[in-house]
Amino acid sequence: MKTSQLYGGIEAGGTKFVCVVASDPGRVVEEIRFPTTTPEETLQNSIKFFQPFVESGQIHSIGIGCFGPLDLDPTSPTYGHILSTPKPHWSNADVLGTLRRALNVKLTLDMDVNVAGLGEHIWGASRGLDPSLYLTIGTGIGGGYIKDGKPLIGMLNLEMGHLRIPHDRELDPFNGSCPFHRDCFEGLASGPAIEKRLGVTGAVVPEEDAFWDIEVEYIASALMNYILTLSPKKIILGGGVMQREFLFPKIRQRVRALLNGYVVHKNLLETIDQYIVPPALGNRSGSMGAVALASLTA
C-alpha cells in the first residue's frame, strides 16, 4: 500500500454516514458526517463531498462499508443494492450504482462489519494477526472474519449474529427480539433486545444491575462458538452495547470459564486481556476500513 496515496472511504451506517479522504489514520485530509435520511439525499451528500477530489484527480478509488442486508453477488441484477430492510426508504436502494453513475472512480462495496474488520486488521487491534474477528454488538449483531488479509465469504456472506445459543428462560424469560429466529444471539443480546426487555436503553442501565450477567453469558457463549469454529488470533468487540467498558473483563472471565481449559493457548490462559479487546481505531474502524478497502482494490 502506498501510504502517500489518498483514497476515499464511506462508512454507510443506518444512523449516519461518514465520508473521508485519507491515506491512513494519521493522515485524514477531509472528513464529513451527516445523518442517514433518504437514499437520494444521503448518497447525494456523499457525491458532493467526493466530487472535487475526484475531479482534481486526487483520488481514484473509494471504498464503502455499508449496512445491510446487501446484494454482494456481482452476477446479480441487483448487485450493490440494499435488500429488504426495516430501515424506511432503503429497501432496494441502489447504493453502488448511484455512486458509480455520479463518480468516475473505482468503487468497492462490502458489508460494514467486513470493512471495519479490515480497518482493524490493517491499522488497528488485529494488525498483523490473521485470522481475526471483528464483532459489532449494537442495533444488530454482525461479524467480519478476516482470513488471508480479506473478509471471508463462502456460499454467502457470514451472518454470525444469528447464532443459536443456550437461553435459560428461568433466568431470562424474555422471548427474544429477532423477527426471524426470536431468541438467537442478536435476538437476545443486541441493543434493541436490551431495550425491549428492560424498557430502557442499555446505556442507562447501571453497572450493578443483575441484567449484565445475562448479557455477558450470551456474548461469552457466542464468543466461545466463534473461537471453536473460526479460531481467530484476536477478537475485537465494537458497537453501541460494547461502549459499556466494564463488560470486557466480565466477558473475558466468562469465556475462559466456559471453555474450561479445552482450548489450550496462552491467549486464553494468560493474555486474554489482549485477546478480547475494543477496536483500536475507536469509532473510525468503519471509515478507515473503507479507506483500506479502497487501497487494497485500487
Place this chain on the structure above:
Amino acid sequence: MKTSQLYGGIEAGGTKFVCVVASDPGRVVEEIRFPTTTPEETLQNSIKFFQPFVESGQIHSIGIGCFGPLDLDPTSPTYGHILSTPKPHWSNADVLGTLRRALNVKLTLDMDVNVAGLGEHIWGASRGLDPSLYLTIGTGIGGGYIKDGKPLIGMLNLEMGHLRIPHDRELDPFNGSCPFHRDCFEGLASGPAIEKRLGVTGAVVPEEDAFWDIEVEYIASALMNYILTLSPKKIILGGGVMQREFLFPKIRQRVRALLNGYVVHKNLLETIDQYIVPPALGNRSGSMGAVALASLTA
C-alpha cells in the same frame, strides 16, 4: 496432482488403522486394516506395510489423518504427538516421530476430520466446492473446514464439536457427557452421549423412537451455526451416528425451519437434499483423504 503417482495414506482412528497405497480412489494398489492396540504395535504394523513400497521407491510421501487431540504446532517440542487422551496407552504417543524414524519418506500429519474433509473435497461430495465442511458425529464430534483447498487453521485447529447450543431440559433432562463442557454439542449428540442417555447404542434405537427428534434438534442447531459462521458450499455428515440414514431428511428439514428464510440461497431453499449429504467416499474419506494430503504436500 499427478494421478499416476502412488502415495501412502494412513487413517489413524481410535478403533482401527487403515493403511493404503493408492493414486486415487479408482486405483488402490494395496490396503490393510488392523485394530488400534498399543502405539508400539499399531505403528509397527503401519511401518511393516509401507516399508516395501518405500524401499522400492514406489512411494515418496505418506499422509496421515489421526485422531486427537494432536500437537500440530511445528515449533513445539511435542509436535506430531497425541496429547492427553482418554484412549489407553495413547497419551503422549509420538505418532509422527515414530513413523519418521522408520520410514525414509516425506510424512505429513493432520487431524482426522481435516483429512477426511480434504478427501471429500478432492474426490468426493464437495469436489470443486470451496469452502466446504466435513463433520463427523460418532465417538466424538469434530469438523474440518476446507477453504482455498486446504483445512483452515487459525490460532489453533478448529474444535467445532464443542459448540454451545440450546438445550431444553424439559424435553431432554440428560446433563450431557462432555468432561469439559457437559452439555455442549458433543456432550449432547455424540454416540457416547446417546448411549449414556438411553442405555443402548444409537445403532439399535428404532427409527420411530421420539429420541431422534431431540438428536435432530441438536445437529440442526449446530449446522445452523456453522452455516452462519463458515458459509460452506457443501456440508458432509459422516461418523457412526450418521449411519442412520433416516436422520438426513429430518436434519435438512429442521435446518431449513430454524433458518426460517434468513439465509437466502437455493442450496437451502430448493436443493437442500444435495447440500447436506453423506460422504461420497463412504468409509474411505479418511484413507483417501490421507492419500490426497500426501499428494498435495509431495
